[in-house]
Amino acid sequence: MRAYAQQDHGHDHHHDGADGRHGCGRCAESATERAERLCQERGLQFTPLRRDVLAVVAAEGRPLGAYDIAERMSGQGRRVAAVSVYRALDFLTEQGLVHRISSRNAFVSCEHDHGDGASLVFLICRSCGGIDEMTAPAVESALDATLAQAGFTPTSRILEVEGECGSCRERRRREG
Amino acid sequence: MRAYAQQDHGHDHHHDGADGRHGCGRCAESATERAERLCQERGLQFTPLRRDVLAVVAAEGRPLGAYDIAERMSGQGRRVAAVSVYRALDFLTEQGLVHRISSRNAFVSCEHDHGDGASLVFLICRSCGGIDEMTAPAVESALDATLAQAGFTPTSRILEVEGECGSCRERRRREG
């Protein structure tokens, strides 16, 4: 996993899982810190609820259902209803901080800078449940050409691939 | 719409909607007739329930939810539960007679002959709700190359595009 193909500043983003931080100096910024900065730049409110939802999703590193998120956020006298999570997810999705995975009815955090139009490919591992996203310009151009030929004007694209990620394949090979 | 790119016998399949028949002589066969033939060839049961579910979906020509199908099949003393529809849809999907549209939680009939491995692109029109499927070899090869480079072994692919189909675009252009 972790094979993002289009970098903002020229190196792979090896997100290191639960800590929610990148491994390099330039972007030594947690997912929530980055989100707060972006919302400030856009004049939007990065409320505690939205921050916590994003933190939970970012810490998980794999697709998480809205009810799972609510459950993780509840406890110790706090009870977060799923409907609140959905509203926060709507916001985060619109801001590009979270992606929805249609085939899983789940959400995954995103720390990349890709515009609205970018067509992303999601790689979902059946073995470890991990997910990775990548931009694939060759796929995108081939798809756009095909759509144009069919007279179809696209507004959004969903590309989700299930299979086995490199790590799991390697591990399975070693362990037989 | 109706821009299927890989024909079984060399011409576009302009499915003519509710009658469920193709427009040419060679394949003057309804969706249910074809399904019955295929099931017979494969030694499987094409039961009345499965036939009716397929007929409903084929007649609609656009993605239909399981509960919608159940509703259309009920009435006049007959009551079809959604769970029965789901079981029939499982069968039809496995046999390639129906496709599931992840982004809509809906199902659409298919009268094409594409193997299991084919990665299909679904074109869903936001305006008329119609759907079309096509094989796009260029997209498929570009995607496979990208996946191979990422060390990912795919088992299934989902490609669903939302937008405006050619007919709707043309109509909108004419009517302003």
Added chain:
DNA sequence: TCGGGCCATGTTACAGTGTATCAGCCGCAC
């Protein structure tokens, strides 16, 4: 012929996913 396995279906209950609606709160502009 009888029994048993297999398959398809019916039926009920339930889990999971997502939305509608109303109410309260808060910050801000007028």
Added chain:
DNA sequence: GTGCGGCTGATACACTGTAACATGGCCCGA
């Protein structure tokens, strides 16, 4: 202050999908 818009809480509900169990038909071996 008063209103207005955005955020959240809370309840109810609609929609989607599955588990579990029972029934009936069919084939097949005992």
